[in-house]
Amino acid sequence: MQIGTAANASGVSAKMIRHYEAIGLIANGTRRGNGYRDYDEHDVHELRFIRSARDLGFSLAEIRALLDLWRDRSRNSRDVHKLAARHLFEIDRRIIELQSIAATLRDLIEACHADARPECPILIGLSGPCPGHDYDRGA
Amino acid sequence: MQIGTAANASGVSAKMIRHYEAIGLIANGTRRGNGYRDYDEHDVHELRFIRSARDLGFSLAEIRALLDLWRDRSRNSRDVHKLAARHLFEIDRRIIELQSIAATLRDLIEACHADARPECPILIGLSGPCPGHDYDRGA
DNA sequence: CTTGACCTTCCAATTATAGGAAGGTGCAGG
DNA sequence: CCTGCACCTTCCTATAATTGGAAGGTCAAG
Incomplete structure (x- = not known):
């Protein structure tokens, strides 16, 4: 799906998704032939995680740490x-x-x-x- | 008095005093021959007003309005x-x-x-x- | 073939404050 | 006298998170 669709599905604006990518909060995802970013359900899930954390007032630095833990299956x-x-x-x-x-x-x-x-x-x-x-x- | 003295007397840092002057929150005060800013008790009083308002969480825009009212003897x-x-x-x-x-x-x-x-x-x-x-x- | 809705990148603004560089001023001590 | 120190000056930069716009490419429908 395109960035706008992912934005609507996650509650994170397209602007912010690009920004989060730029600062390395989320991975540089795949691009389609036309240069458009391409997202799947997993990406949307991650964006929703970020969105929820933001809603609870976590800073991006804290969210970075939370994401690392979330992705780490051997976390404590x-x-x-x-x-x-x-x-x-x-x-x-x-x-x-x-x-x-x-x-x-x-x-x-x-x-x-x-x-x-x-x-x-x-x-x-x-x-x-x-x-x-x-x-x-x-x- | 010099800006550092006014800063200590008001609780507003010298950095911020210059900034408040730059954005027009306080007047461009007089300068001494050497170019140093010169402050008196009245200025310090005004700076304390600003400081108190900041401490109560007023934004600079709100403080601007508050200062206008404070200075206006015919305010409501x-x-x-x-x-x-x-x-x-x-x-x-x-x-x-x-x-x-x-x-x-x-x-x-x-x-x-x-x-x-x-x-x-x-x-x-x-x-x-x-x-x-x-x-x-x-x- | 044009219109409109997407997408791209890059640059700038917001809010309030802090930090530093580079340089001038002024006083006190050696 | 000269040096050092503490102060002052301006200007530029950064922070945190988000939003806005400009200039341009892509795509599907009418």
């Missing part, structure tokens, strides 16, 4: 577990970070009258000292 | 509120997205034995159909 599930666990850890960290930001924002937003007057606790909060950062000179 | 707090509320909405959306990802990952990870055997529910989960995506041909 331990290695996969480690990779995924590390990723989950980062995600949980990011969630906590965002929740802290959201809480701060919510406080500021709730304190704001949201009317025609210029006074605004949000702007005051932003212009104040930034907690958690060390300045050379006191705030 | 409504406009600030709207901007911040939209940002908070996006953050909440992102949190939910990450929580969904984390839940999926946690399920996969917990199902994995993490030993020397190759069987791995994580890889199986990744190679399966990607929920929420329409394929041309059934999974």
Whole structure:
């Protein structure tokens, strides 16, 4: 099948498939006589794997490692577990970070009258000292 | 003061201060005879504002708007509120997205034995159909 | 034979930040 | 005085992942 068909079947855009090939994430597949790339079900399966991993927020570097494990029939599930666990850890960290930001924002937003007057606790909060950062000179 | 001093006092790196100037986020400040940029407390205040906004995850485009409002003494707090509320909405959306990802990952990870055997529910989960995506041909 | 829908490659933009090269400036110590 | 060091300047490059476009080749249908 052509790249467009593989793209639709995998959920990975043709643009990205070419890119993944260029950076060596997937193999330089076979070409037809006209130079068009040719894909089969196996390729689509691999692309779906990539797509799923992307959807779970894995970076391309991590996906590269995951693909290596996926292709390796003598892999240890331990290695996969480690990779995924590390990723989950980062995600949980990011969630906590965002929740802290959201809480701060919510406080500021709730304190704001949201009317025609210029006074605004949000702007005051932003212009104040930034907690958690060390300045050379006191705030 | 010189750019390095302003950088330390604001928590914005000298590199970034120059960049913010280049993209017009902050004004092209005065220069000393030797060509060095010169900053005062007001500039540092503005940089801290930027820094705080960045810490809350505002994009530079949003910060540009926030700065305009901050500088505008005849602003409406409504406009600030709207901007911040939209940002908070996006953050909440992102949190939910990450929580969904984390839940999926946690399920996969917990199902994995993490030993020397190759069987791995994580890889199986990744190679399966990607929920929420329409394929041309059934999974 | 033209039109339209594919495909090809290459180049550029996005976002925010960091790193380095190459060179000028200014102060302090030997 | 001269040297070294710490600072400043500009300009170019890179990162991560994706998207967009231009310029051109291929193919099937009308």
